[in-house]
Amino acid sequence: MESTINHSCVDCVLRPDRLFCDLPPGALQAFDSIKSLAAVARGTVLFREGQLARSVCVLCEGRVRLSVSSESGKHLTLRIAVPGEALGLSAALCDRAHEVTAEALEDLQVAVVRRKDLLRFLHEHPEACLQVVNLLSQDLHVAYDRVRSVGLGRTRRPRDVTV
Amino acid sequence: MLSPYGLDIIESCLTCKMRAERLFCDLPTSALQAFESIKYATAYPKGAVLFVEGQAPRGIFVLCKGRVKLSICATDGKTLILKIAEPGEVLGLSATVSGKPYELTAETIDPCQVNFVKRDDFLRFLKDHADACFKVAEQLSEKYNNACHEVRALGLSHSAAEKLAKLLLEWSSRNGEAVKQEPRLKLALTHEEIAQMIGTSRETVTRLFADLKKRQIVQAKGSTLVIRNKQALKAMATNG
Numbered sequence: 001m002e003s004t005i006n007h008s009c010v011d012c013v014l015r016p017d018r019l020f021c022d023l024p025p026g027a028l029q030a031f032d033s034i035k036s037l038a039a040v041a042r043g044t045v046l047f048r049e050g051q052l053a054r055s056v057c058v059l060c061e062g063r064v065r066l067s068v069s070s071e072s073g074k075h076l077t078l079r080i081a082v083p084g085e086a087l088g089l090s091a092a093l094c095d096r097a098h099e100v101t102a103e104a105l106e107d108l109q110v111a112v113v114r115r116k117d118l119l120r121f122l123h124e125h126p127e128a129c130l131q132v133v134n135l136l137s138q139d140l141h142v143a144y145d146r147v148r149s150v151g152l153g154r155t156r157r158p159r160d161v162t163v
Numbered sequence: 164m165l166s167p168y169g170l171d172i173i174e175s176c177l178t179c180k181m182r183a184e185r186l187f188c189d190l191p192t193s194a195l196q197a198f199e200s201i202k203y204a205t206a207y208p209k210g211a212v213l214f215v216e217g218q219a220p221r222g223i224f225v226l227c228k229g230r231v232k233l234s235i236c237a238t239d240g241k242t243l244i245l246k247i248a249e250p251g252e253v254l255g256l257s258a259t260v261s262g263k264p265y266e267l268t269a270e271t272i273d274p275c276q277v278n279f280v281k282r283d284d285f286l287r288f289l290k291d292h293a294d295a296c297f298k299v300a301e302q303l304s305e306k307y308n309n310a311c312h313e314v315r316a317l318g319l320s321h322s323a324a325e326k327l328a329k330l331l332l333e334w335s336s337r338n339g340e341a342v343k344q345e346p347r348l349k350l351a352l353t354h355e356e357i358a359q360m361i362g363t364s365r366e367t368v369t370r371l372f373a374d375l376k377k378r379q380i381v382q383a384k385g386s387t388l389v390i391r392n393k394q395a396l397k398a399m400a401t402n403g
Contacts, residue, residue: 090304138302143310
């Protein structure tokens with residue numbers, strides 16, 4: 001897959017527009033040294049609901065569908081993640097299973113960081129930790145909106161359930 | 164001295180004995196001292212509203228004692244209870260961090276002690292204290308997890324019976340009751356409030372409880388509910 005993304009976060013021109021990536025130089029260099037880039041084909045599942053979070057994926061290019069599912073196999077889309085978002089962040093921070101399934105809607109480029117490296121990085125770089133707090137707050141706002149639309153919508157049954 | 168609402172107010176976080184067990188409060192001494200200087204210890208009676216959905220964020224509320232009902236409201240007045248917050252939880256966190264309006268309404272269901280911190284003070288505190296910032300990230304993650312769980316429960320459950328069974332199983336899994344053959348749980352909410360937690364009507368909840376009792380799946384002893392047949396409740400939770 002041909003990518004327009006730089007291999008180094010330090011040289012990435014798209015960085016200022018990206019939520020997670022807009023870090024001060026020191027933190028950025030540290031992040032650069034713990035991440036590994038990966039190309040992911042469309043349709044690939046990055047992680048599944050219920051899997052233990054071992055790493056976090058920062059989305060460099062492409063879109064990802066985040067969904068929840070029931071025991072009977074029905075899916076409900078929570079939201080579509082766009083470049084600059086860190087996927088699997090909340091599960092990794094709490095050391096618990098992923099609460100959503102992430103599936104690539106397009107060919108992706110992601111920066112993968114192992115959980116323990118991320119925790120060390122956040123402890124050493126408070127500005128990155130603050131960035132993460134901001135990101136999580138935004139995710140939470142979107143999740144509450146979704147709760148509102150699903151729980152208080154006019155119809156009893158969800159409209160966008162796909163079997 | 165008997166304090167208002169029967170609450171024994173904890174004036175200082177530094178001497179609080181419950182600190183170690185609380186998710187947010189277990190901070191290193193320097194961060195705790197800084198927090199101590201910016202917080203206001205306040206007491207509220209039952210039924211007090213801490214903040215309302217849509218209001219501009221004034222700051223965070225750390226719940227020290229008592230429980231708080233967190234709900235969202237539709238334009239037609241229909242209410243959905245998201246969670247009953249327990250001591251140690253920080254309320255109004257994401258709105259205070261992002262500057263967006265509070266997305267929930269927080270109302271006390273017991274007499275509560277709450278430590279309030281103004282938004283500007285809190286943001287400065289987070290910048291200065293990395294440990295506290297990390298704890299906030301953990302709290303936000305927990306809340307996100309809870310919101311996803313709520314979307315799943317509301318959006319992907321077939322029936323009110325399934326949702327009620329799930330809720331009762333979730334409540335009965337707390338306080339070491341999960342391992343028991345017949346777990347007990349204290350019903351702190353009214354049928355109306357339970358209906359608001361699972362997005363159905365009060366009448367449906369009353370009917371479902373009557374049905375559960377008739378089938379001897381649950382038994383009520385005052386405000387305590389005994390789950391007599393956990394397997395049947397589990398079957399209801401998976402099949403609806």
